[in-house]
Amino acid sequence: MYVSENRAEIDISSLLLLHEITERLEQIDRIEDLCWALTDWVGELCGLDDCVVYLRVGNILTQMSALGEKRVTPDSREIVDRIGLPVGSGIVGAAAANERPIYVPDIRNDERYIADVYPGASEYAVPLIFRGELLGVLDCECREIDGFSDSQRQLLRTLAVLAQPHVAELLRKPNYQTLNYSDVIGDLAHNTVGKSGDLNTIFANITERATRTLRVSRSNIWLFDEAKPNLLVCADQYEAQTSSHTRGQTIQAEEVPAYVQALREERVILAIDARTDPRTREFTDSYLTPNGIHSMLDAPIRLDSNVVGVLCLEQMHNQRDWTEEEANFVGTLADFATIALASHKKNRC
Numbered sequence: 174m175y176v177s178e179n180r181a182e183i184d185i186s187s188l189l190l191l192h193e194i195t196e197r198l199e200q201i202d203r204i205e206d207l208c209w210a211l212t213d214w215v216g217e218l219c220g221l222d223d224c225v226v227y228l229r230v231g232n233i234l235t236q237m238s239a240l241g242e243k244r245v246t247p248d249s250r251e252i253v254d255r256i257g258l259p260v261g262s263g264i265v266g267a268a269a270a271n272e273r274p275i276y277v278p279d280i281r282n283d284e285r286y287i288a289d290v291y292p293g294a295s296e297y298a299v300p301l302i303f304r305g306e307l308l309g310v311l312d313c314e315c316r317e318i319d320g321f322s323d324s325q326r327q328l329l330r331t332l333a334v335l336a337q338p339h340v341a342e343l344l345r346k347p348n349y350q351t352l353n354y355s356d357v358i359g360d361l362a363h364n365t366v367g368k369s370g371d372l373n374t375i376f377a378n379i380t381e382r383a384t385r386t387l388r389v390s391r392s393n394i395w396l397f398d399e400a401k402p403n404l405l406v407c408a409d410q411y412e413a414q415t416s417s418h419t420r421g422q423t424i425q426a427e428e429v430p431a432y433v434q435a436l437r438e439e440r441v442i443l444a445i446d447a448r449t450d451p452r453t454r455e456f457t458d459s460y461l462t463p464n465g466i467h468s469m470l471d472a473p474i475r476l477d478s479n480v481v482g483v484l485c486l487e488q489m490h491n492q493r494d495w496t497e498e499e500a501n502f503v504g505t506l507a508d509f510a511t512i513a514l515a516s517h518k519k520n521r522c
Contacts, residue, residue, distance in 0.1 A: 187328055190218060195335055204228070204343040208238035209250055211336055215313055216240050218332065219325045222316050223293060227258070227265060228309040228344070228388075233413060233490070234258045234269060235388045237309075258414065259490055263287040265312045268298035272307060274330060278319035295320040299333045303341040311336075354502045357386050361509050373409065375513040377418050379506050380411040383486055387499055389413065390466075390489035394474070394510055395424065396482035403427045408482070429455040436473040436480050441504050443495040444469040468493035470500065472507035476514055484510055 194214055201207045208226040215224040223241040227234035238250070261270040264285050268275040280286040280296045293314030301308040311333050315321060361382065376394045383392040391412040398404040407422040426433050435442050435452040444450040447469040448457045460466070466487045474482035484507040 184324070187218060187324075190214075191328075191331060191335065194332070198335060198339045201339065202343070204340065205237065205250075207336070207339060207343055211311060211332070212238045212240040214332060215311070215329065218328045219313070219321075221313050221325075223314040225265075225312045226309060227269075227312060228340075229260065229269065229307055233388060233390060234260060234265060234310055235385070235413065258287075260307075264296050265298050265310050268300050268312075269307055269310050272300050272302055274299045274326070276321060276326060278321075280314075294318045297321050297326055297329060299329050301333055301337050301340055303337040306341065308337065308340050308344065354386065354498070357382050358502070358505055361506070372513055372517045373420075376409040376510065377411065379484070379510055379513075380409045380418070383484070383503065383506055384411050384413050387470075387486060387502070389470075389486045389493070391487050393485045393487070394482060395485060396474070397426065397480075405482075424460070428459070431455055433480075436471070436483055440472065441500045442469065442471040443500055444471075445492055445494055465489045467491055468495070470495050470503050472500075472504045474507050474510045474514070476511055476518070481514065482510065483507075 197210065198207075201210060208228070211226050212224045215221055221240070224239070225236050226238045228237050229235075258266045260266050264275055264277055264280065264283065264287075267285050274297065276295075276297045277283045277286070278295050280293060286296075294317055295315045297313045297315075299311045299313075301311060311329065313321075313329060361379065380392040380394055383389070391410060393410040394408045395405045396408050398406050403426045405424040405426050407420050410419045410422065411417070412419075431452055432442075432455055442450075442452055444453045445468055447453040447466060448461050450469075453461070453469055453471075456466075464487070466489055468488040468491075470486040470493075472484045473480045474484060484503060486503060
């Protein structure tokens, strides 16, 4: 149900806070910091229980920051069960697809509502749009039915308007992803190099960090079975939409010889259109089309000069134009998988 937006009067104290927020916006130079600031400001302005900022990458809206119980702890910058939503999915995705705010006074009676662990009763989703480009969604929930006043909704729309140009500017910063990659690489290096931790845990960390950092639909680590060299077995798969890990799926390597040959010859496989790329199109009928996968970014995992597996990133619903920086980042993550395997093999001897 869409409720039309009426102009509401904003009180003086809120106007003063909005003026202060305008000045603070000019001082923020990292997109992550801006997303967290937005959720905090929602709490200051409206006293709401829960708020999430989603940013769009391709067709996926990914949680970047959260207010309330969506955080691990009230003061942390870690989100419980971070998810990605396709544009059009749920109330958040509907606001993004329609490119206009949506207010649902009682989400329990709305067929678009995706139930989760948070006790929301009403929801207001405001898309972030700048110069015609959908950047993300500011999504707020209240634990009371029809819990948003006209003035609160006006404040949230005003906050979104103030933030939009700054979000767009920070997303375009050339060093944004580079800094993000460095942080992830440093953390993974600390937890893999010279460590003898559980291999499943390390793989799960790699796939999850790859998915979240590049905001792809999912990431997988596949290993060739030692007893059956033609069998690729999924050691870990992390899906953004469900925030879940699975493993154990299999692929017959003999059915994709061009792909296996490319793994042996290339540092990374950048398949923008995986269904037509000669290295990956063998997967089309059996894997790509059934799973809605359009683009793949794969890096072989090598041990003792032999390809023993692959780290595979998959983009669903739309094609992805991979960059050289993204390719280098994924290649480095594959190297960490190699280090973990080598350490595991050494400890077994």
